[in-house]
Amino acid sequence: MKIAIVGTGYVGLVSGTCFAEMGVDVTCVDIDANKINNLIKGIIPIYEPGLEDMVLRNVKAERLHFTTNLTSVLNDIQVVFSAVGTPPDADGSADLQYVLEVARTIGQNMQQYILLVTKSTVPVGTASLVRQTIQTELDKRGVSIDFDVASNPEFLKEGDAIKDFMSPDRVVVGVESEKAKELITKLYRPFLLNNFRVIFMDILSAEMTKYAANAMLATRISFMNDMANLCELVGADINMVRKGIGTDQRIGGKFLYAGCGYGGSCFPKDVKALIQTADKNGYDLRVLKAVENVNAYQKQVLFHKLEKHFKSDLAGKTIAIWGLSFKPNTDDMREAPSLVLIEKLLQAGCKVRAFDPVAMHEAKQIVHSKMADLIQTDSSKIYFANDIYDAVLDADALMLVTEWKEFRMPSWGVVKKSMKGVLVLDGRNIYDKSEMQEFGFTYEPIG
């Protein structure tokens, strides 16, 4: 079977490569010629464990191809997945220009049946716009060619993307015809051989499912962060509370970890977009507005703890940060809590020593462009360290912001000797309180 995937971002590249791994002949299409040229040379634009090897293997096997020209492959295939970006507009709603451009190109150039499957996260109702766009182009050409649209939202997590795609909990697909259903079934059967979990539904519900899933997960995190803050005030321990409630099967144990806020490309954007959709439909999504508020507050919690410890006397203090990406195993800095913290620290006159195993380059670029006014000419205000120990040199306090594996068991003796102060703020609750106290640290987790 031959398919095309438009958009070689996270979702597109991972989906295309995984389909190729299963034996499908895949052409990945992107308008960014530079990206495509790099991919042809085996240079991968994102960091994702296992992806590079898989891309190289499938390119070599001639199952995975890259091009900037969608039209050139259209006559050879039946299914096109669209995984192009839907960046937020100024008002938070998803910008559909790329999604509709794919539909336009298909309508202008298709010669036989095409099933266009939208994988990008798009607002409820987008599929009918996509359908209209294709039909308008066919009408302009004065031809009548059969086509279908479908919605197949993607639930993969960065850092676990390959595993999530290869063995998904379920695949959600919104379809309108038996033909579309058959094609999708054929494509996904190899992934779900033992336990076939494709949930077919109408397109509107499939589009809504993606937003509802991310909104629910974001809600769980903000709920736990709110509980954690209350636990601190009443003297309870959020980790015990998490274990206590997570064992109730109705609640379940996953995604209940309090921390210093959620980030990434999906939760913040999708929560905003869903609030927008509700507003446009005259409905006030009160729960999600609170979820956003709690998250904005939570990204500053470590800073508030620091202020409290130093009685707001922060000017001139040196603060070490471990972990910059929004979560481990990615170099993605989008909406990362570390950025909020770095900005607050610089505003307060602190010096920052930061380290991340993978995201240093990304982080440097963002900090130097977005916080140029805070750094001004004194580049010593922020130092990007060589390793975890270099980061804590002469630091008055250490903040653990992203729970990379290599931060889990540092030599605390070395850290203690290197630091000037004793405060360790654990934004992901990964350290053992009594061990930290034995080493002489003042240790503060979340909740």
Ligand code: UDX
């Ligand atoms: C998420 C969804 O999980 C995925 O299904 C969707 O397709 C895209 O959005 P991703 O953004 O890659 O995936 O990361 P995820 O692992 O879900 O984490 C999101 C954020 O939540 C991170 O900032 C993480 O640190 C935070 N988080 C997660 C918590 O604070 N607590 C938790 O218990 C879990």
